[in-house]
Amino acid sequence: MTSAAAALSRLLGSVEMARAYTLTVLGAAFGSFAIGRMTSPQTYATIVLLLTVLGIAILFVRREELSLLRIAPTSLLVFLALALASIVWTTDRSDTFVSWLWLVGFAVMAITVGHIRDTLQTVRAIGDTLRVMLGLSLGVEILSGVLLDVPIRFLDIAGNLAVGGPIQGLFGTRNMLGFVAVIALITFVIEWRSQSVAAPIAVPSIALAGFLALLSASPTVLVLAVTVGVVTAALMIVRHTPAERRTFVQWALGALVVGALVLAFAFRHPIIRWMGAGSDFSTRADLWNKILDFSAVKPFQGWGWFGPWDRGEYPFVYINYWLGEHHQTALNAFFDVLLQLGIIGLVLFLLLGGVAIVRSWLVASARRSVVYAWTPLVLVTLAVDSMFESFTLDGAGWFMLVLCALRAGQSRSWRENIDAANTGVIPTLGPEGA
Numbered sequence: 001m002t003s004a005a006a007a008l009s010r011l012l013g014s015v016e017m018a019r020a021y022t023l024t025v026l027g028a029a030f031g032s033f034a035i036g037r038m039t040s041p042q043t044y045a046t047i048v049l050l051l052t053v054l055g056i057a058i059l060f061v062r063r064e065e066l067s068l069l070r071i072a073p074t075s076l077l078v079f080l081a082l083a084l085a086s087i088v089w090t091t092d093r094s095d096t097f098v099s100w101l102w103l104v105g106f107a108v109m110a111i112t113v114g115h116i117r118d119t120l121q122t123v124r125a126i127g128d129t130l131r132v133m134l135g136l137s138l139g140v141e142i143l144s145g146v147l148l149d150v151p152i153r154f155l156d157i158a159g160n161l162a163v164g165g166p167i168q169g170l171f172g173t174r175n176m177l178g179f180v181a182v183i184a185l186i187t188f189v190i191e192w193r194s195q196s197v198a199a200p201i202a203v204p205s206i207a208l209a210g211f212l213a214l215l216s217a218s219p220t221v222l223v224l225a226v227t228v229g230v231v232t233a234a235l236m237i238v239r240h241t242p243a244e245r246r247t248f249v250q251w252a253l254g255a256l257v258v259g260a261l262v263l264a265f266a267f268r269h270p271i272i273r274w275m276g277a278g279s280d281f282s283t284r285a286d287l288w289n290k291i292l293d294f295s296a297v298k299p300f301q302g303w304g305w306f307g308p309w310d311r312g313e314y315p316f317v318y319i320n321y322w323l324g325e326h327h328q329t330a331l332n333a334f335f336d337v338l339l340q341l342g343i344i345g346l347v348l349f350l351l352l353g354g355v356a357i358v359r360s361w362l363v364a365s366a367r368r369s370v371v372y373a374w375t376p377l378v379l380v381t382l383a384v385d386s387m388f389e390s391f392t393l394d395g396a397g398w399f400m401l402v403l404c405a406l407r408a409g410q411s412r413s414w415r416e417n418i419d420a421a422n423t424g425v426i427p428t429l430g431p432e433g434a
Helices: 003-012 015-030 032-038 041-061 074-088 093-116 119-147 174-193 199-216 219-239 243-266 268-275 278-295 316-323 333-366 370-385 395-411 414-423
Strands: none
Touching: 003 041, 015 032, 015 041, 015 093, 015 119, 015 395, 032 041, 041 093, 074 093, 074 333, 074 395, 093 119, 093 395, 119 174, 119 199, 119 370, 119 395, 174 199, 174 219, 174 370, 174 395, 199 219, 219 243, 219 333, 219 370, 243 333, 278 316, 278 333, 333 370, 333 395, 370 395
């Protein structure tokens, strides 16, 4: 190996590169809308391509630290394989392949971050990124709605801050702002509880995220906030329960969750009226019913992977024509997967998220460091938000899903036992503590 190649290898494998790469990837993922609008879609695609190639190079340099068996969750790999295979039956093979490349690109970036940073380092990096993104969002909303009192049209900012919202910041829609704000709240609280940031930084960060979540006026924010609050309380109960009684408490909480879901479904109409989301839910119900009609035509394999409905492809264009709308997603990640990859894809998607939630919950229940609570809380947020939006199938949402699924599998997976048997090394608890 030449000196130049050795120097490049040392650079790619360095701690400084790991931190810089992580922050850059997070900025690109959460800033996708703003970057695309301020530059061009081609520029953003180039950024993602370069970060994907760089991620592969970093993993290659660190290959001796990695296990091929634990490089990524099996359900993720099979889901990506199915999306690629859908090229065979899709209505537009080139668009499906391009959409698949986007899916793989963000997955590679998430896998790279998951392997080069531990949980605490990941939480800190996400916290730093979201502090900047939310701060900039508030800044442009103040500029548009207070100082200039004019919309910033190329960023889709309406300038409604002075009248109490809704606002969207640098994220394009109020629902996306609300989604990011809830993830930020979880991250900022975990940072504070784990003592990785001081109160003078943590408290204003929490206040900023809460303020923007409120001003987003997103109907999903209230659902997400209540769900995360309940899940946090349940996790605290489990974590403080003696080990010999923990299994019973887990099952009891599981029964309560099932009961709560049954009651929520039974009283869904009063709940929707109380939230003032009747018209919004009616729009979604009409869309989902039409999607079910088209899914019945190709129930098992779907119509092919396209991700967001940006292209005028069948059946998306016909669904919008029939409804007289301009939907860019199914407004539900599960319905979107069902439409595009059929029942097989939906089962794989549910396995990817469901197994990750169970694994991360069990890890967070047993280990004393509060940082382990971040993964199940974010996964629950992704799961609940997926019932109202399709954020988890594209950009930052997909990145977070892959990252959390990888993180959950690193601590509790059948691969861990195989690696231990092959190497004779008992897996450790990691740098975050037991």
